[in-house]
Amino acid sequence: MTSNIKYASDYSLMELMAATMAREFRDMETAFVGIGPPLIAAMVAKFTDAPNMTIAVEGGAVGSSPRRLLTCIADSTIDERAYACLPMWRLFSDQQRGFFDVGLIGAAQIDKYGNLNTTALGGYPRCQVRVAGSGGGNDIGSSVGRLLIMMRQEKRRFVERVDYLTTPGFLDGGDSRQKAGLLGGGPSAVITDMGVFRFDPQTREMYLAACHPGLEADTIKYNVSFDLKIASDVSVTEAPTQEQVDIMRALDPFGLYLGTGRSAMADPEKGFDFYMEILDKSYETMETLFSKMGK
Amino acid sequence: MQNKLSKAPVNKVMSLKEAVTTFVQDGAYLGFGGIGDRTPTAAVHEVARQGKKHLRLVSDTSVSFVHDSILIGLGLVDKFEIAYNWGGIWGSDGVYRRALEKGIPHPIEIEEYSNLSMGMRFLAASMGLSFMPVKSLLGSDIPVQNPNIKIIDDPYTGEPVALVPAAHLDVAFIHVQRCDQIGNAQILGHMGDDDSLARAADHVIITTEEIVPSEEIRRFPNLTAIPYYCVDAVVQVPFGSHGRGCSYYYAMDVPYGNQVGAAWATQAGFDRWAEEWIYGVEDWNGYCSKLGWERLLRLARAEQRYQKFGEVR
Numbered sequence: 384m385t386s387n388i389k390y391a392s393d394y395s396l397m398e399l400m401a402a403t404m405a406r407e408f409r410d411m412e413t414a415f416v417g418i419g420p421p422l423i424a425a426m427v428a429k430f431t432d433a434p435n436m437t438i439a440v441e442g443g444a445v446g447s448s449p450r451r452l453l454t455c456i457a458d459s460t461i462d463e464r465a466y467a468c469l470p471m472w473r474l475f476s477d478q479q480r481g482f483f484d485v486g487l488i489g490a491a492q493i494d495k496y497g498n499l500n501t502t503a504l505g506g507y508p509r510c511q512v513r514v515a516g517s518g519g520g521n522d523i524g525s526s527v528g529r530l531l532i533m534m535r536q537e538k539r540r541f542v543e544r545v546d547y548l549t550t551p552g553f554l555d556g557g558d559s560r561q562k563a564g565l566l567g568g569g570p571s572a573v574i575t576d577m578g579v580f581r582f583d584p585q586t587r588e589m590y591l592a593a594c595h596p597g598l599e600a601d602t603i604k605y606n607v608s609f610d611l612k613i614a615s616d617v618s619v620t621e622a623p624t625q626e627q628v629d630i631m632r633a634l635d636p637f638g639l640y641l642g643t644g645r646s647a648m649a650d651p652e653k654g655f656d657f658y659m660e661i662l663d664k665s666y667e668t669m670e671t672l673f674s675k676m677g678k
Numbered sequence: 679m680q681n682k683l684s685k686a687p688v689n690k691v692m693s694l695k696e697a698v699t700t701f702v703q704d705g706a707y708l709g710f711g712g713i714g715d716r717t718p719t720a721a722v723h724e725v726a727r728q729g730k731k732h733l734r735l736v737s738d739t740s741v742s743f744v745h746d747s748i749l750i751g752l753g754l755v756d757k758f759e760i761a762y763n764w765g766g767i768w769g770s771d772g773v774y775r776r777a778l779e780k781g782i783p784h785p786i787e788i789e790e791y792s793n794l795s796m797g798m799r800f801l802a803a804s805m806g807l808s809f810m811p812v813k814s815l816l817g818s819d820i821p822v823q824n825p826n827i828k829i830i831d832d833p834y835t836g837e838p839v840a841l842v843p844a845a846h847l848d849v850a851f852i853h854v855q856r857c858d859q860i861g862n863a864q865i866l867g868h869m870g871d872d873d874s875l876a877r878a879a880d881h882v883i884i885t886t887e888e889i890v891p892s893e894e895i896r897r898f899p900n901l902t903a904i905p906y907y908c909v910d911a912v913v914q915v916p917f918g919s920h921g922r923g924c925s926y927y928y929a930m931d932v933p934y935g936n937q938v939g940a941a942w943a944t945q946a947g948f949d950r951w952a953e954e955w956i957y958g959v960e961d962w963n964g965y966c967s968k969l970g971w972e973r974l975l976r977l978a979r980a981e982q983r984y985q986k987f988g989e990v991r
Contacts, residue, residue, distance in 0.1 A: 418741070418766055419766075419767075440868075441713070441739065441793055442713045442714055442715065442868035442869075442870060443713075443868040443869045443870065444867070444868045449984070450984060451984065454766075454767045454930060454932060455714050455741060455766045455767055455930070456714065456741070456766075457713040457714025457715055457739065457741055457868060457870070458714050458715050458922065458923050458925075458929075458930045459715055459867060459923045459924070459925040459926070459928075459929055459930065459981055459984075459985070460929075461868065462715075462866075462867035462868055462925045462926075462985070463984050463985050463990075464985075464990055465868075468867055468868045468869060469868075469869065470797075470869045470870070470871060470872075470873055470874065471713060471738065471739075471793060471794075471797050471868075471869065471870050471871045472794060472797030472798060472800070472801055472871055472874065475793060475794035475797065475814075476794070478794075479794065479812070479813050479814070502790070502819075503778070507819075507823055508778060508788050508823070509778065509779070509781070509785075510778060510779055511779065512775075512779065513774060513775045513778040513779050514764070514770075515762050515763060515764035515771075516760060516761055516762045516763060516764075516790055517761050517762060517790065517791070517792040517793070517820060518739050518741075518761055518762030518792070518793050519739075519761075519762075519792065519793040519794065520792070521792035521795075521814050521815060521818055521820060522792045522793055522794040522795075522814040525792075525813060525814040525815070525816065525818075526813060526814065547819050547823075548817075548818045548819040549818060549819065549820065550818065551816070551817040551818050554817045559817070560817065563816045563817035563838060564813065564816045564817075564837045564838030564839065565813070565816050565817060566813050639767065639932075645767070645769060645936055646936075648932055648933040648936045649933065649936035649937050649939070649940050650933075651937055654933035654936065654937065655931075655933045655934075655973060655976075657933070658931075658932050658933045659976055659980060662929065662980045662983070663980075666983060666984070
């Protein structure tokens with residue numbers, strides 16, 4: 384079986400991260416997906432192993448099937464060919480009720496129990512570094528079936544205790560999450576540009592489950608501020624398949640998420656034409672992708 | 679006893695200047711609707727141009743710069759109640775960072791929620807209730823830092839539950855695709871919390887891409903998210919959410935956002951941007967002319983290649 388898979392030989396770390404995350408989704412699931420690179424990972428899953436997965440996003444759109452890059456959790460791309468456009472509170476209430484199997488969000492900081500900070504670093508409300516705030520992050524982390532987290536690996540981002548607990552992971556570990564009255568299952572996996580992390584079923588503490596190709600567990604441990612546990616059977620992350628990489632490059636040909644596209648678009652001379660070109664090309668590319676999967 | 683809230687079914691069409699002058703006072707509690715899409719950018723610019731100050735703003739998710747941050751950067755905001763304020767694909771929000779990291783242009787009070795709990799605040803107010811319960815926020819620092827959130831034991835189950843207070847706004851601004859002259863507002867695409875937001879406010883100003891006959895509204899009554907009795911003013915503002923998009927009408931202008939993001943990297947850059955794009959023009963028409971109608975039409979063409987009202991293409 385494995386021998387039939389064609390792995391990509393040339394890929395970026397961001398592409399590896401998104402491809403690895405894509406493997407966390409399962410077909411037939413309902414998925415709540417947050418802003419940024421998570422949107423790419425979810426789309427890759429949908430075009431490969433999870434074609435019947437339904438993606439919902441915070442703005443209120445459910446099951447969209449866009450033929451252009453999802454640029455936001457709330458813009459016109461996410462309305463394109465959607466099953467439903469609901470009021471936002473209604474969609475989140477559906478999640479609170481238990482209709483969403485899996486959620487994927489990013490974070491600025493994480494701690495050893497998978498609690499996330501997307502609000503402020505270094506103090507509150509006056510802080511050293513301000514970021515966006517909860518948005519739907521707290522709601523997804525509170526109530527979704529299992530939570531997936533995608534973020535950059537840095538020592539200052541992987542800490543003993545988050546500066547501000549925006550989104551609950553396993554709180555203080557053990558059964559503290561349940562005691563707080565939270566309905567969802569809590570974090571299931573954290574995928575960074577260095578490795579894959581999971582959580583001990585009893586202590587609820589994060590451990591290193593897999594290292595990305597070419598990285599030693601010690602190198603990853605060095606990029607974590609707390610005393611990171613390492614699985615006895617720590618593995619090497621599977622490389623992205625050529626298909627996954629092709630899909631990412633078709634979806635995001637200019638690297639808006641996974642490369643340098645944002646600075647190219649900010650060019651006051653050529654940026655707008657460049658954007659129009661993306662939207663022009665996307666239609667045919669995506670129609671081809673959809674027809675390949677028989678949709 | 680309730681005060682009379684219903685607005686009459688009469689022609690409410692006016693200019694944005696008139697609507698803001700009539701309904702917005704200094705110190706007002708304002709909400710700008712739309713979430714990422716249908717951002718009432720034109721209305722934000724007009725409130726800024728009229729220099730309304732000491733504002734208290736409330737939004738669920740303000741995923742763009744051309745929303746609450748403009749008023750914060752101009753120093754017109756005292757208090758900000760918010761779940762998420764950032765640029766999304768446009769990049770990080772320099773104005774918001776300066777306000778909360780350094781108190782520039784002046785310190786603002788901040789009161790934070792999550793998207794669902796903010797939606798519950800609008801829903802509570804829209805139902806004439808003073809609070810709603812929610813199973814988010816528990817165990818997090820959000821209620822620790824926000825004393826207006828109460829964690830109680832649910833009187834029925836004994837389990838912890840969070841209560842959030844109703845948000846009764848003075849004025850809500852909501853941008854829609856279609857509205858008739860009396861204020862029946864139809865929303866296409868994702869809704870955000872705008873149906874609740876309208877009912878949570880004492881006064882509602884609708885900005886709309888098109889004003890359509892009531893007969894056209896009656897053909898698709900299920901699309902009417904906000905009925906006329908909530909609405910005080912109807913303002914036709916084509917491309918009124920430029921910067922962000924308007925589903926089925928025009929696409930988000932990503933390069934514009936990236937350029938605004940770059941301009942806002944410093945306060946001086948933000949001030950220059952505001953001078954040029956807000957104070958340097960007479961009204962939204964002036965803004966569109968300055969930006970270039972051709973650019974706007976290309977955004978409309980880009981969106982409508984994929985979807986147009988009633989058609990998937």
